[in-house]
Amino acid sequence: MNAPAAKPFVEFDRVQKSYDGETLVVKDLNLQMPKGEFLTMLGPSGSGKTTCLMMLAGFETATHGEIKLDGKPINNIPPHKRGIGMVFQNYALFPHMTVAENLAFPLDVRGEPKSDREARVRMALDMVQMGAFGARRPAQLSGGQRQRVALARALVFEPELVLMDEPLGALDKQLREHMQFEIKHLHERLGITVVYVTHDQTEALTMSDRVAVFNDGRIQQLAPPDELYERPQNSFVAGFIGENNRLEGTVEAIEADKAVVRLKSGEIIDATPVNVTQVGQDTLVSIRPERVEFKPEYFDPGAHTIEAEVLEFIYMGDSFRTRMRVAGHDDFVMKCRNMLGQQRLEPGRKLQISWHPQDARALDPM
C-alpha cells in the first residue's frame, strides 16, 4: 500500500496555498492516490486539510503547484466540470427542494432524460435506505437521514471521486459509528475513490485505506492506519493518534534497531530509534499504554525496567487503567485487558514496569 500504483488517480504536485500573500496555509503538498482508495485527511483545525479538499473540489485555486485528476491538470477546470461528488459538513441539502428533487438535481443539470432520472434517484435512495422519503423536505428529516440523502446525492451521478468534508461531525456518537460503517461499506461496494476530511482520529483509523496526518500546512505522515498507530514517524503523529506516554531523555547508545535512552530523572530505558541517529541527541520516547507490562514473567529478557508508583486505578469495563508516577511524571498510564485473574493494582503500591523495546519509539523532541 505504501507505494501507490504506477498511474495515480489523484495527484497533488508541490501544491502551495496562501490567502493573504504573507503566510502559507498549505506548504509544499505532495500526494498521490490510486484509484479506489479511501484516503483520510486528518488533522487539527487550521492544519490545511480542508483547504486541500477545497482546492481539489475547485472552490479554491492553488497558489502554486499542480493538481491532477486521472493524469490531467485540473487547476483551470471550474468545479462543475470536474465531476467530483462532494458531501458537506452541514449536508447542504437544498431546503426548497424535496429529497427526490435534491437527488435529481445533478442529473437534471447534466441533461439526463426524465425517465432515467427517476430510476436513478430511486436507486440512489434505496442504496442509503431512504426509499420512502423521496417526497419529504430536508427540514422534515433527522440528522442521520439528511446525512444519507447528502451521501446519495453526491453518488447519484456516479462520480469516480467523492470528497467528504467532516460529514459526520454533526451526528451523535452512536449514529456516527453506524454511518462510518455504512460509508465504508458503500465505498467498497461501488469502488469509488474517496477523500475524507476529519479531525476525529477514530473515524480516520476505522475507515481509511491510508491516512494523511496534517499539521501546520504539511502532511506529517501518510500511512495505513495500523502503521500510523504503531509506528508514528514523529512526536506530533504519536501525540495526535491515540493515547501515548511520553518520556523525555537523551540517547546514550544507539544500534540499528535499539537505542538506550537516559531519562531526565536518571533512569535508563530501551527504545526503537525512529528520528534519532546519534548518541547525545535529545529525544522523546513514546509508549502506548496497552504495551506497558508490570508482570515480570512477560518482560522482554534483557530489557531495562523502571520503577513506578500506582496513583489511581480506574475501572473501565473492558479494561483497567492504572495511572502511575514514572520518572517524575504523574500522568503515565498503563492499560490492561479485563480478563480472568487480572490483577487490580492498589494505589500507593510500588512496582517495576517494562516494555518491549519495539513498542517504545524514540522520536524527535517536541
Add this chain to the structure above:
Amino acid sequence: MKKTLILTTALIGLAVGASAQELTVMSWGGAYGKSQVEAYHKPFTEETGIKVISVDADNPATPIKAQVEAGNVTVDVADVEYADGVRLCDEGLLEEIDPSILPDGSDGTPAMDDFLPGAVTDCLVTSIVFSTIYAYDSTAFPDNPPSTIADFFDLETYPGKRGLRKGAKANLEMALMADGVAPEEVYGMLETDEGVDRAFAKLDEIKDQVVWWEAGAQPPQLLADGEVAMTTAYNGRIFNAAVGEDQPFVTVFDGQIYEYDGYVIPKGAPNLDLALQFIAFATETEQLAEQAKWISYGPARKSSGPLVGLYQDGKTEMGPHMPTAEDNLKKALASDFEFWADRDTELNERFNAWLAG
C-alpha cells in the same frame, strides 16, 4: 407641594399673558414677506410692543381655509389674493372687518375715498396691487429679446424651458392673450367652454417645456439656475432679483395680469382684536408707502403714491417698476375676482386633469 403649585400657576399665567401679546401673520415669504416685515411688522412691534410671528405659505388662502374647516385656527392675519378673499368671505370662512377702523389718509382724505376702488370689502383690506408678468434671462436672448405675451408661447423663436405657476389662474388668461384675444374679452371668453378649450389648446403648445412652480420665490430661482429660459412670476420678485441682486432678468409687462392683494382674518382667529389693530396699522398711508421701498408692488392708498420714492438702494426710482405705471398698462388685464371666486374649483379640476394627461 403647595408652593410648587402656586409657582406653576404663576408661570402658566405668565405664559398665557405673554402669548396674548403675540400675533401670527401668514404671508407668501421671500422678498415679499421681507417687505412686509420691514414695513409693517417691525414698526408695529415698535409702536405696540406686540410681537409679530411671520409664517410662510405658497398661497395662504389654502392653509387658512383648511384651518377654519378643521376648526383649528392658528393664524390671526393672512395675506391673500383678492379673489380668494372674496371667495373665502362668501363661504363664511373669514371674519368681517369694519371699515371704520381704517384711519384716514395722511393728507386728510377719508379712508374709503383714499383706498383704490373696491379695495376694501366685507372681509379684506387691500394693501398692494401686484401683477403676474413674465420675465426672461437677458443673456439667453441677446439679439432679439422677447417683448410680447405671444413671445412667451413662441418656442420656435425663443426656445427654452418655461416656468408657469401650477394652477389655472393667470395661465388661462395669458394663454388667451397670447392667442390674440384682447384683454377686455378674455373673461367673457373664459366663461364659455370653447374659450377654456382654446386656452388649454394654447397651453398645450408649450406643455412639454414647462417647469411648474408653486411658491412665489421659485421663479427667480429657476431663472438663476438656468432651469428655465423664461417664467411667469410676481413682478416684485423679479424686480428684487434684478435690481436688488443684480441678476440679468428682464420683466415683460405686456399681457400682465394685475390684481389686489390684502389682509384677511380667518374665522375664529385666536387674537381677533390684535388682528384688527394690526390691519388698521399696516394699511396706513405711511406703512403702505414704506413697503414700496422694499418691493415693486403698488400701494392700495392714493395718498401713499406721492410718498413712494426710491428703492432701498437709494437710487432706483420705483415708479416705472410698478404694475400700475402708465407704460406698463398698455396691454394689461385686471384680474376678475368674481370670475375666479366662482370658477376656481372647476377650472383647477380641469387643469389637474390636463396636467396629468
Add this chain to the structure above:
Amino acid sequence: MTDAVAAAAPTTRATDGRLTTADGKPLKAALARAQARNKRRAFFLVVPLLLFVVVTFLVPIGQMLSMSVNNSAFYSWKDRDTGDTIPLMVDLRGWFNENEPGTEPDEAAYAALAAGLAHARDIKAIGQIGTRINYEVSGTRSLFTGTSRKAERMEPPYKEAILDADEEWADPEIWAAMRSASKAFTLDFYLAALDRTRDADGNIVKVDEERAVYILLFQRTFVLSALITLMTLILGFPIAHLLATLPLRHSNLLMILVLLPFWTSLLVRTTSWIVLLQSQGVVNDLWVASGLIDDGNRLQMIYNRTGTIIAMTHILLPFMVLPLYSVMRPIDPSYVRAARSLGATSWTAFRRVYLPQTVPGIGAGGLLVFILAVGYYITPALVGGSSGQLISNLIAFHMQKSLNWSLAAALASLLLGAVLLLYWLYDRLVGIDNLKLG
C-alpha cells in the same frame, strides 16, 4: 413526589371527570387564577400602545372611510361663531322625499330652492353648497352663488324667476345632483374617484375625457411603483448579496452606506437629486464637459417621470436591501458550492439554488417598496413635474387645496383597498408567513 404524598391526595379527578387540584378545586380554574395576574400585568403594559394604535390609526381610518361616503355640505351648516348646526335646504329636501327621482321639478320645488338659496346666502353657507354640487356637476358653483344673490328679492312664480336668473337650472343633472347630495349616505365620491358620474337619470357614466384624471393616475401610480420596485430589486440584490457575503468588518461599512439615506432628511435627499439632475445640474454638466451631449441638448431628467423614478428608487432602496440581506445572511455558501460540485454552472447554481432561497426576502422587500411607493407623496411632488405625479399628489391636492375631503377620502380608500388586495394576493401566491422583513 413520594408514594406517601401521592396517597394523601388520592384522587385528582372529580366526579364529573375533570381534573381538580389536591384540595378539590377545578384544575382549569386554578390555572386561570394563577395566570390571571400575569396576564393583567402584560395587558397593562400593552395598553398604551393599544390606545395609541386605536387613536392614531384605527380611528382616522374609520373617519376617512365614513367621510368618503358621507358629506353633509348640502344639508347642514356649522355656525362657526356659536357652534350650532343649522339645517340647509329643508324645504327642498322635503320635496325630494315626496317626489320620485326623475320627477320634473314643479313650482313647489323651485319655491323651496329659492327659499333655500336665500337662507344659505343669508348665513354665508352658499359657497359650501355650491362647492358641494360642483363636485358632481362641474361649473355649478357660480350658478349657486350667482342665483343666491338674487334669491332674496325673488317673487312668485319662482320657477320663472329662477330660470330667469339662470336658465341652467332647468338642467335635470343639477336636480339629480342636489337629490343625491341631500342623502347622508352617498357613493358619488367613489364614482368621482373612478372618473364616473351620474347622468340626469341616475345612470353611471364616464365623465368627460378632459376631466378624467383619477383612473389614469391610479394606473400610472401602480405601473411606476412596480417599475420602482423592480429597479430597487435589480440594484438592491447585488448589494444585499455583497453585504451578506463580505466579512463583517467590511460589510458594516457598506451597511452604513446603505443606511445613510435613512439618516438624511427626505427633503434633503430629494433636493440633492434636483441639484444633480436638473438641466444645469451636475450630471448634465459632466456629460456636456465630456462631450457626450452638446450644450443645447441637455437631458431633462427631473420634473418628469424619470426624476420620480430615480429619486424614489434611491429613497426606497434600503427597504429592499434590508429584507434581502436578512434572508441572504444565513444562506450558507456551501449550498452554491454543493450545486457547483453537482455539475451546475454558476448561473444555474444561482438560479436554481440561491435565488429560490431568497424569495421570502424578495417578496418582503417587493411588497414593502411597492406599498411605500404607491403612497409616496413628497418626492413626486418635488421632482415629478406634471408627468411624474402620482395619485397621492391628487389626494394631497384635495386634502390641502380644493378641500374636497370626501373625494380625497374616497381616493385614499381605493388606494387602501388596492394595497389590501395586493397583500391578499401575495398571501395566496407566496404565503404571508414566508415574508421575512428582518
